[in-house]
Structures are given as structure tokens and as C-alpha cells.
């Protein structure tokens with residue numbers, strides 16, 4: 001039986017739970033920093049390599065600050081994400097604004113911050129000009145359509161709402177050139193949670209080829225390509241992380257063949273990963289409230305799909321550890337559930353686990369990205385706290401748990417006559 005490592009002991013975790021009641025997400029600072037350094041190191045050959053952390057994955061200022069200290073920028077796609085980056089001191093071209101269906105005020109804020117604007121559509125040129133002006137640096141998002149396969153989470157590029165067609169790209173850069181823009185980038189993002197390193201090499205190669213063609217045809221000079229995010233993580237214990245060296249060396253070869261050989265170097269290469277940066281270093285910690293034996297055996301936690309939507313939403317696998325029972329035989333089969341009145345509120349279905357009892361502490365792994373961030377309030381569920389396990393071993397509350405007052409804050413009871421006890 002395979003296990004996944006934890007950054008704390010059972011005793012340490014019990015002490016944390018005494019102070020911060022379950023459920024909560026806890027992030028491992030040491031793991032995040034070491035991982036950030038690995039990525040930077042793998043691409044150290046790239047002139048001006050930068051990772052713009054996808055804020056949507058884990059929009060917490062403490063985590064953004066850690067990543068800022070590691071030299072990362074922020075990939076934002078909404079006004080609140082821009083404001084969050086600004087509040088952490090990530091501004092100017094350290095922000096990549098990769099949005100779609102974008103409201104005017106978001107373009108205005110991105111321009112005001114001096115962010116790199118990555119346009120999702122050719123029609124956004126006129127919209128941007130009308131509402132915010134034309135920036136000095138512009139990037140477009142490419143949708144390769146039938147030329148590239150997507151994957152389960154992001155779908156087939158031909159069906160995806162994002163980006164410009166190949167034909168539109170040439171036209172878009174031409175328009176921008178005529179408007180006096182002199183600095184250019186090219187972006188694509190066609191996969192999510194992809195574990196095949198060759199996929200990213202192929203993506204970079206497609207962008208390099210386009211840079212060669214567009215440079216020639218339109219007569220512009222590209223400053224960077226952005227190969228997007230989407231590097232996967234080994235959610236299952238038998239999976240391996242993406243070998244970043246393989247990705248880097250594959251991209252280097254393509255860079256030399258296409259960019260250097262065509263006299264287009266230096267060209268910066270940037271990324272906007274979320275999942276692979278923080279995903280493996282977050283843990284949802286919950287307690288067993290109930291055991292239920294009907295046609296199947298159920299274990300009910302004090303966490304639910306509002307704390308982690310991925311299993312319910314895409315049937316995603318998240319590994320589960322029952323704390324202190326790592327070495328017990330995993331000879332029971334349970335559905336591990338939350339309390340939503342929705343039958344897809346299950347963290348695991350037919351999972352082999354050790355015998356579970358009430359009050360056992362259960363850890364759901366790999367919740368450091370697209371975990372807390374995807375939370376919601378359906379069924380009156382409150383979003384949990386977020387904790388940071390710091391490098392010195394202490395624990396800091398980096399987001400308090402929501403309260404019922406938070407939940408009711410947008411409601412108006414003033415016109416309600418019913419007698420309320422209070």
C-alpha cells in the first residue's frame with residue numbers, strides 16, 4: 001500500500017487542531033518554497049524566465065507573498081485578483097492579465113497597474129482601446145483549435161471559448177503594429193493537470209513556430225512567449241510529478257532550432273502555473289463525524305464539497321490518509337462524504353481505507369490549488385480557515401473561517417416581520 005508524506009506528525013497535527021478546529025486547509029511553506037526554486041532552477045537557461053502564479057488557484061496574500069519572494073509574478077483574470085496582487089506589491093509587468101469575457105473596468109485596472117495585457121479575442125482590441133487605451137506591450141492568447149488536443153479538464157481546444165484562431169492572430173498583431181505597439185508576446189493554454197512533459201515541449205514548439213511566422217509576415221519582434229499553466233501533479237500515489245528537466249531541455253532544443261536559428265533570440269519564456277506550484281503542499285484536514293452502514297458503507301466528515309469541489313465536480317481523485325492508521329491494512333471500502341444535500345458530495349467513492357472510527361482525523365491531500373479557492377456557500381456551508389505551516393514549524397492563521405454573520409452579511413432582514421430571537 002502506498003502512502004503520501006505529511007509535513008507534520010500526528011502529535012503536531014493534534015496540537016494544531018486544539019487551536020484551530022477542523023475543517024481547515026493547511027499549506028506547507030517549506031514545500032512551496034523548495035518547489036518554486038526547483039521550477040526556477042529548471043529554466044535557469046532561459047533569458048528572463050518568469051513564472052506568473054495563477055492567483056485563482058490559491059488567492060491568499062500570504063502565499064502570494066511567499067511566491068513573490070521566490071521571484072514569481074501573478075497571473076490574474078479578474079478585478080479582485082488584480083487588487084490582491086496589488087495589495088501584495090506585485091504590480092507592473094509582474095502581473096499577467098489573462099482574462100476572457102472581460103469587463104471594461106478590469107482592463108482599466110490592469111492598465112493602471114501596468115500589467116501585461118493578454119487579450120483573449122480580436123474584438124477586444126477595439127474594446128480595450130475604447131475603454132482603457134492601447135498599452136505599449138500586448139499579448140494575444142492563441143487557440144490552436146484542431147491542431148492540438150486538449151484534455152479532460154480543459155476540453156478540446158476547438159470547443160474551448162478561449163483565444164484567437166491562427167488566422168486571427170496574424171490580423172491582430174498587424175492591427176496592433178499599426179496602432180504603434182512595439183512590444184509583443186504570444187500565449188496559449190490548452191491543457192490542465194497534464195502529466196506528460198512532452199505536452200509542454202510541444203506547446204512551446206507550436207508557439208515558437210508561430211513566432212517565426214508572425215515575425216516574418218507582420219514584421220514585428222516578439223519579446224516573450226507564455227506557455228500557460230496546466231502542469232499536472234501526481235494526485236494518485238502511484239503517479240510521478242512532471243520532470244521539469246525534461247520539459248526544460250525539450251524546450252531548449254526547440255528554442256535553439258527555431259528561435260536562435262532564425263535570429264529571433266533572445267525571447268523570454270514565461271509560464272502561469274497554479275496547480276503545480278502549491279497543489280501538493282496543501283492539505284484539507286477534517287474529522288469523522290459519522291459512520292453509516294446501509295447498502296454501502298459511508299464515512300461522513302465535518303468537511304464537505306464546499307471545502308473541496310474537485311472530486312464532486314470532475315470526479316477527481318484526492319488521496320486520503322487516516323492519521324495514525326497509515327500502516328493499518330486498507331481492507332475496508334468506504335464512500336467518504338460531506339454533509340451537502342447533494343449525492344456528489346463525496347471526497348472518495350469505493351476507496352480502500354483502514355477501518356475508520358468517529359473522531360478519526362482524515363487528511364485529504366493535494367488541496368493547495370483549486371481547493372479552498374473553489375469554495376462556495378450552497379446549503380449554508382461556511383468556507384474554512386486556511387493555515388500556514390511555516391518553515392520554523394509554527395502555524396499561522398492566514399484566513400479565518402467564515403462565520404454565519406459573514407454568510408448573512410448580504411441579506412436584508414429589515415423588512416421581515418417575523419419574531420427573531422436575539
Ligand SMILES: *Cc1c(COP(=O)(O)O)cnc(C)c1O
Nearest residue numbers: 054098229230231272273274275
Ligand atoms: C487556470 C489557469 C491557469 C493555471 O492553471 P493550473 O492548472 O493551475 O496550472 C493559468 N492560466 C490560465 C489562463 C488559467 O485559466
